[in-house]
Amino acid sequence: ELFSHITVAQILWHNRISGQEKPKWCLFDTIPTHLLLELNDSSNQAWQELVINTSKSGFKETVSYIDTIGDAHETVLRDIMTHVANHGTHHRGQIVAWLRAEDIAPPALDYLYFTRA
Numbered sequence: 816e817l818f819s820h821i822t823v824a825q826i827l828w829h830n831r832i833s834g835q836e837k838p839k840w841c842l843f844d845t846i847p848t849h850l851l852l853e854l855n856d857s858s859n860q861a862w863q864e865l866v867i868n869t870s871k872s873g874f875k876e877t878v879s880y881i882d883t884i885g886d887a888h889e890t891v892l893r894d895i896m897t898h899v900a901n902h903g904t905h906h907r908g909q910i911v912a913w914l915r916a917e918d919i920a921p922p923a924l925d926y927l928y929f930t931r932a
Contacts, residue, residue, distance in 0.1 A: 817906045818855075819846040825858045828899050829865065831880040832892065842883060862899075
């Protein structure tokens with residue numbers, strides 16, 4: 816459930832930034848695992864492309880959007896990106912805690928681990 820939430824939130828924020836429609840999933844929908852993995856991969860790719868294709872000054876631009884309760888906001892792109900990263904980190908930490916409580920060894924989450932892979 817939390818991994819679905821992380822992925823949908825990433826998609827929702829990317830869609831807001833790029834001016835696309837809201838995703839068809841709500842923030843707390845549980846997405847089937849086979850579809851979730853594909854969605855997460857495509858979301859990660861979309862974010863990577865956004866970073867690559869955004870100029871240095873573009874990260875300081877303001878994004879206008881409507882939140883999930885219908886309120887309008889304006890937020891600087893770099894602040895949105897920081898929020899998305901921190902949001903995912905928070906929930907991944909919850910998942911790790913739950914795995915450990917069940918005596919299941921969690922996967923490595925440290926960023927440097929992935930840079931070495």
